[in-house]
Structures are given as C-alpha cells and as structure tokens.
Amino acid sequence: MAKRAIFEEVQTTARPAATVGVIDGAKRGSRVLARAWLITLFVLVVVMIAVGGLTRLTDSGLSITEWKPLTGAMPPLTAEDWEAEFELYRAIPEYQLQNQGMSLSEFKVIYWWEWGHRQLGRVIGLVWAIGFFGLLLTRKMPVGWSGRFLALGVLGGLQGAIGWWMVSSGLTGTMLDVASYRLATHLGLAFVILSLIAWYVLSMSRPEAALLQARRDKDATLMTLGSVLIGFTFVQIVIGALVAGIDAGRNYIDWPLMAGGFTPPGMWELDPWWRNLFENDGTVQFFHRVTGYALFATIVAIWWRARSSANRKTTLAFAGVMHMSILQMLLGIITVMYSSPWYFAILHQFGAVILICLAVRARHRAKYPLTQSVRA
Structure with missing residues (x-):
C-alpha cells in the first residue's frame, strides 16, 4: 500500500456551498x-x-x-x-x-x-x-x-x-x-x-428566521407595557368617537377649565345617570380630557422605563410614541378651543391613527428587537 503525503488532496471535486436560510428562501x-x-x-x-x-x-x-x-x-x-x-x-x-x-x-x-x-x-x-x-x-x-x-x-x-x-x-x-x-x-x-x-x-x-431569533432577546416587561399602551390609546379613541357622535367638542371651548370650572355644569343632570356618559356633551368631553391627561402620563412613564432597554432602537420606538402624544394632545386642545372645525377635527383623528400605529410598532420592537451593533 503506497504511502500518502500529509497534505495530499483526498477529493478534488468541489462541494457546493451551504445555502443560508433555505426555509425562508422558499x-x-x-x-x-x-x-x-x-x-x-x-x-x-x-x-x-x-x-x-x-x-x-x-x-x-x-x-x-x-x-x-x-x-x-x-x-x-x-x-x-x-x-x-x-x-x-x-x-x-x-x-x-x-x-x-x-x-x-x-x-x-x-x-x-x-x-x-x-x-x-x-x-x-x-x-x-x-x-x-x-x-x-x-x-x-x-x-x-x-x-x-x-x-x-x-x-x-x-x-x-x-x-x-x-x-x-x-x-x-x-x-x-x-x-x-x-x-x-x-x-x-x-x-x-x-x-x-x-x-x-x-x-x-422581516424573515421568519430573523423574528424567531429576535424573540429570544424580547423585553417581556416592555411587551406588557406596550399592550397597556395600545389598550389605553384605544380606549381614548373610543371616548373621542363618543365626543364626535354628539358634537361635544363644539361646546366648552375654554381650556384647561370647562365653563370656568374643573367640571362642566350639569354633569349628571340626565336620568338615569349612565345616559350622561353617552349623551351629555359636557360629561363626555370631560372624560375625554381626563383620559387624555392620564394617557399622556402613562406614555411618559412607559417611555421612561423604555430608556433602560438594552436595545436602542426599541427605546427610540417608545420615544416616538411619547413625542407623538405631545403633538396629539396639542391638536386636541386646539381643536376644542376653536370649536372643532372640520380641518382640525380630521387632523386630530389622523393623529390618533399615527399614535396607535406607533404604539403597535413599539410593542413589536419590544417583542422582536432589531439587531444593533456592539457600539450601539
């Protein structure tokens, strides 16, 4: 049996290179x-x-x-x-x-x-x-x-x-x-x-494989807070629809007070009491204002927690929600103070579209963080 050299080629036929992501490619x-x-x-x-x-x-x-x-x-x-x-x-x-x-x-x-x-x-x-x-x-x-x-x-x-x-x-x-x-x-x-x-x-x-890999680095706390953010924003949008349904935004055009007081006059004058939540323009607008303040405070608190995220892009996603909420709140105040002209009303509604979509994106980034460089 002939001796073989240490560095002798044992196969000369080239093998095909491995294909990455065959499942995703299909x-x-x-x-x-x-x-x-x-x-x-x-x-x-x-x-x-x-x-x-x-x-x-x-x-x-x-x-x-x-x-x-x-x-x-x-x-x-x-x-x-x-x-x-x-x-x-x-x-x-x-x-x-x-x-x-x-x-x-x-x-x-x-x-x-x-x-x-x-x-x-x-x-x-x-x-x-x-x-x-x-x-x-x-x-x-x-x-x-x-x-x-x-x-x-x-x-x-x-x-x-x-x-x-x-x-x-x-x-x-x-x-x-x-x-x-x-x-x-x-x-x-x-x-x-x-x-x-x-x-x-x-x-x-994003490819399915990338989502599966990203999910390993998810931030469970921010995911939960993102769900709270989406749910709370949705509630505020529904209350805003109640305001629109009875044209409640065209009355009580002073801010931050309502007809000179913290609450509007005759807030519970309809009987039974629950009708005021749907039919009393002052009551409906009051709750839309108060819920807006509470939503803004919640967004700021969640953004503050997101600042500690290890993923900078996730933090920026929650920061986007916070910045949009400021703009949306200002739009709401201006809309009320000008007695809800159609152009401000539509801008305010479109702001709600942007806000809830940014909240959805923030939660998605918490569940599926984007890759970032070591320097980031």
Missing part, C-alpha cells in the same frame, strides 16, 4: 407579496377612517336609508332614481327636524359623500378577497398566516354590518344623528383592524 416571495397586499389594505383603511370622519362632519351619514351591499354600488342614474332616493331621505327625522326644505341639489352633495364612503368599503372588501384567495390559489400564502388573514376579512364583513347597525339608529324616532355608542363601536373596530394590519406588516417586513 417562502420569501410569498412574504413580499403578502406584505405588499397588507400595505395596500392599510392605506385603504386609513383613507376609510378619514372619509368616515368627513362623512360625519358633513352630516352625510343618513343620506342613504337602505343597506344594499351589492346593488347599492350603483348610484342613482336618472331623475326618477334621484327623486326616489330623496323621498326616502325626506321620511327620516334628520330631514323633518333639521333639514326641512333641503333642495335636491343639496341632497346630492351629502348623498355622494355617503355613497363614496360605502363604495370605499366595497373596494376594501374586494382588495382583501383578491389578495387572500390569490395567495391561496397561487400557493404563495405564508405558512401559518391563512387564519390571521381570514380573520381580517371576517372583521371587515362585521364592520359593514356594524356600519348599517349604526346608520339604522338615526332613521326612526327623534334622532338627528346616529347613536354615539354605535358610532364609537364602528370607529373602534376600524382601529382594531388597522392595528392588526400594522402588526402583520411589521412581521412580514
């Missing part, structure tokens, strides 16, 4: 498509919230008195169609008690606002269906995500039903507007959907 395209679809949905929901706010501010929400999810997509096309729609509107309390004598041309303005609002809802549903079933049929659905994406569609359908439940409250009796608690439910669910989409977009922006 699903990389599906995550990119899913993320693009989610971002589209996110933008549409943000626009929907703004359009819904403008629909309320222009008193257009009751202009369409029927709920026709499919055939309602077609607007009136003839003079007879317009007259029929106008006749339905003339039968409800808002026209009889508030808009008596409105012309057909004036009715068309509010009709188009509400029609556009409902049409945008249909577009969102169509975009969801195309994306969801498209990912399934092309086998591009990310593993483990079909249930979560299906839930978005279910919530969207529920939102449409709640929208009609809200509108129907203003079609009978002596109501001039929709019931404030139904409006709050409708807007609250919109923010739930928006927050879920924001979380999913953040998760889809």
Whole structure:
C-alpha cells in the first residue's frame, strides 16, 4: 500500500456551498407579496377612517336609508332614481327636524359623500378577497398566516354590518344623528383592524428566521407595557368617537377649565345617570380630557422605563410614541378651543391613527428587537 503525503488532496471535486436560510428562501416571495397586499389594505383603511370622519362632519351619514351591499354600488342614474332616493331621505327625522326644505341639489352633495364612503368599503372588501384567495390559489400564502388573514376579512364583513347597525339608529324616532355608542363601536373596530394590519406588516417586513431569533432577546416587561399602551390609546379613541357622535367638542371651548370650572355644569343632570356618559356633551368631553391627561402620563412613564432597554432602537420606538402624544394632545386642545372645525377635527383623528400605529410598532420592537451593533 503506497504511502500518502500529509497534505495530499483526498477529493478534488468541489462541494457546493451551504445555502443560508433555505426555509425562508422558499417562502420569501410569498412574504413580499403578502406584505405588499397588507400595505395596500392599510392605506385603504386609513383613507376609510378619514372619509368616515368627513362623512360625519358633513352630516352625510343618513343620506342613504337602505343597506344594499351589492346593488347599492350603483348610484342613482336618472331623475326618477334621484327623486326616489330623496323621498326616502325626506321620511327620516334628520330631514323633518333639521333639514326641512333641503333642495335636491343639496341632497346630492351629502348623498355622494355617503355613497363614496360605502363604495370605499366595497373596494376594501374586494382588495382583501383578491389578495387572500390569490395567495391561496397561487400557493404563495405564508405558512401559518391563512387564519390571521381570514380573520381580517371576517372583521371587515362585521364592520359593514356594524356600519348599517349604526346608520339604522338615526332613521326612526327623534334622532338627528346616529347613536354615539354605535358610532364609537364602528370607529373602534376600524382601529382594531388597522392595528392588526400594522402588526402583520411589521412581521412580514422581516424573515421568519430573523423574528424567531429576535424573540429570544424580547423585553417581556416592555411587551406588557406596550399592550397597556395600545389598550389605553384605544380606549381614548373610543371616548373621542363618543365626543364626535354628539358634537361635544363644539361646546366648552375654554381650556384647561370647562365653563370656568374643573367640571362642566350639569354633569349628571340626565336620568338615569349612565345616559350622561353617552349623551351629555359636557360629561363626555370631560372624560375625554381626563383620559387624555392620564394617557399622556402613562406614555411618559412607559417611555421612561423604555430608556433602560438594552436595545436602542426599541427605546427610540417608545420615544416616538411619547413625542407623538405631545403633538396629539396639542391638536386636541386646539381643536376644542376653536370649536372643532372640520380641518382640525380630521387632523386630530389622523393623529390618533399615527399614535396607535406607533404604539403597535413599539410593542413589536419590544417583542422582536432589531439587531444593533456592539457600539450601539
């Protein structure tokens, strides 16, 4: 048997280099498509919230008195169609008690606002269906995500039903507007959907392997505080919807007092007492103010705790929430002091969108910290 040299090559055929992230690579395209679809949905929901706010501010929400999810997509096309729609509107309390004598041309303005609002809802549903079933049929659905994406569609359908439940409250009796608690439910669910989409977009922006690795370094305390932050912000948004539902922001325009006192006059004058929480403009605005102060204090406290995080990017995420809360509080004060003109009201509502999305991002960073250099 021949002797071999110590450094003799024993195999000359080159071996292929190991591929990193084979599992992620197989699903990389599906995550990119899913993320693009989610971002589209996110933008549409943000626009929907703004359009819904403008629909309320222009008193257009009751202009369409029927709920026709499919055939309602077609607007009136003839003079007879317009007259029929106008006749339905003339039968409800808002026209009889508030808009008596409105012309057909004036009715068309509010009709188009509400029609556009409902049409945008249909577009969102169509975009969801195309994306969801498209990912399934092309086998591009990310593993483990079909249930979560299906839930978005279910919530969207529920939102449409709640929208009609809200509108129907203003079609009978002596109501001039929709019931404030139904409006709050409708807007609250919109923010739930928006927050879920924001979380999913953040998760889809990073490979699954990177998320699993990052989760090992999660900050459990900041995750809990992030949940508190999201929940508290959501409560404040719902109370803000109650304010909007009864136009409570247009009264008591002094600040920091209300009609010269810490609490408004007649705060508990309605009977039974709980009606004041929904129907008394002074009471509703008072609680919106107080909850805003408490939320701001909570945000500052959580930001102070986040400063001790080992991950600088996580700290910055919570700092972003704190800075936005300052701007949002100032917007709220200005909106009240100018008796809630539509442009300030919409800016304040859009500020709520940014604030809750930043809170979602902060919690996501606490659960899945971004990598940082040793120097950082």
